[in-house]
Amino acid sequence: MAFRKKASLFYSVRIAAIAAIGGFLFGFDISVINGAVGAIQNKFAAGAWQTGFSVSVVLIGAAIGAFLGGRMSDFIGRVKCMKWAAFLFFCGSLGAGAASGFYDFIWWRFVAGFAIGGANIVIPRYIAETAPSQYRGRLGTFQQLAIVSGILAASIIDNFFIGKIISIPQTLWLDFDAWNWLFWIKAIPAVVYGVLLFTLPESPHFLMAKNKVKEAFDVLARTVREEKIHTKLDEIKKSIVVESRSHLADLIGKNDRGKTRFYPVILAGVAIAALQQLVGINVIFYYGNTLWQSIGFGQEHSTALTLFTSTINVLATIVAVFLIDKVGRKPLLLTGSAGMFASLLAMAIIFAQAPIDNNLNPVLSGPLAYAAVILANLFIVFFAITWGPVLWVMLGEMFNNKIRGVALAAAGLAQWLSNFLVSTTFPPLAQNLGLGGVYGIYAFVAAFSFFFVLNKVKETAGIELEDM
Numbered sequence: 001m002a003f004r005k006k007a008s009l010f011y012s013v014r015i016a017a018i019a020a021i022g023g024f025l026f027g028f029d030i031s032v033i034n035g036a037v038g039a040i041q042n043k044f045a046a047g048a049w050q051t052g053f054s055v056s057v058v059l060i061g062a063a064i065g066a067f068l069g070g071r072m073s074d075f076i077g078r079v080k081c082m083k084w085a086a087f088l089f090f091c092g093s094l095g096a097g098a099a100s101g102f103y104d105f106i107w108w109r110f111v112a113g114f115a116i117g118g119a120n121i122v123i124p125r126y127i128a129e130t131a132p133s134q135y136r137g138r139l140g141t142f143q144q145l146a147i148v149s150g151i152l153a154a155s156i157i158d159n160f161f162i163g164k165i166i167s168i169p170q171t172l173w174l175d176f177d178a179w180n181w182l183f184w185i186k187a188i189p190a191v192v193y194g195v196l197l198f199t200l201p202e203s204p205h206f207l208m209a210k211n212k213v214k215e216a217f218d219v220l221a222r223t224v225r226e227e228k229i230h231t232k233l234d235e236i237k238k239s240i241v242v243e244s245r246s247h248l249a250d251l252i253g254k255n256d257r258g259k260t261r262f263y264p265v266i267l268a269g270v271a272i273a274a275l276q277q278l279v280g281i282n283v284i285f286y287y288g289n290t291l292w293q294s295i296g297f298g299q300e301h302s303t304a305l306t307l308f309t310s311t312i313n314v315l316a317t318i319v320a321v322f323l324i325d326k327v328g329r330k331p332l333l334l335t336g337s338a339g340m341f342a343s344l345l346a347m348a349i350i351f352a353q354a355p356i357d358n359n360l361n362p363v364l365s366g367p368l369a370y371a372a373v374i375l376a377n378l379f380i381v382f383f384a385i386t387w388g389p390v391l392w393v394m395l396g397e398m399f400n401n402k403i404r405g406v407a408l409a410a411a412g413l414a415q416w417l418s419n420f421l422v423s424t425t426f427p428p429l430a431q432n433l434g435l436g437g438v439y440g441i442y443a444f445v446a447a448f449s450f451f452f453v454l455n456k457v458k459e460t461a462g463i464e465l466e467d468m
Contacts, residue, residue, distance in 0.1 A: 156307065
């Protein structure tokens, strides 16, 4: 033991950063298809319904992957789950790019979605379980920072390829079309992720649950101070009920009056996971180009605005890294809810008062058009500093060791189903209610989220996982 390596913040940062690469693949994957939609329509002669499904099927796969990933991490470990996700990211990338038919393409998009959901429900758990408690919030934000970086990278690549894949696909390298390469590019970071995962230690919580005390000791020796190792091991051991035996039934208990109900912490976790999506954040990223064009910006300007929005998203998320442990989780969520409500309500008012063209789109020009852009980016800023990163941090923290895996599965399922609901309902809602009505709904959800967090969500900053 005299020659063992000492605890190091750099070591904790390194393993959190490597784990978070799965978030980069998530952000890249859900965003890169925006540049390929036109080519896919032409390649597979896809109608409107098929085109919409080719975009949203990844969310269905993610919902299933999140539910199963949270459960599987109890059985095979956190790192092994991430390795499987890296492999599926790689397969989904190659398969989608090489698809010869529409349903072939749909299958590989589903596979990629499964990887997204599985990886990104396990990552916050892994980071929370390996990070020192005083740095857990900042390290937990790495996942959201990786996600928005992936979205930005996809926007940059889409801009590079956009002229080569609109209308008439152009042949690029090795006689393959540009849209093929859009999907194949993701195979590179997938391979890098898979290789780097072999350098990560397993979670000490999983190791203790499998009675691998020495291995757990070795991991903690790299992440906590020497005098705290044995205390930490004892705390983990006392808090663990064999993880592989947790079931959905463990999320339900009886209240003081003897009535069966979900535990309040489960309801809080599932609700904030759903609310993060129900405020409509991904409408900006999934339909950004369409949104800007509908209010009067041309294709070139719309693409530039989408890239600008992605950049703002990354910069604002970096701010969250420095705030989350100093300010706390709950205050950030409350601030985000208030800011999102104000910006969404202002957008709804602008869109509702604007003249309508023959396609029922608001006609904005001059100051009002720019005001809409500013408000949309203000909405992004409030989300990126607060709800974007805080959700992933809190999901990794708020559940006790006995139910963490199955609770994460339930919260992940709720988050992805809400994402799917918002992405599929936006076009018909916009058609029937107008953009003013749609953003009015999102503003209402943001207001509801404020009061829900105020009354139902407890602070987790500075609390050891074993004390949750």
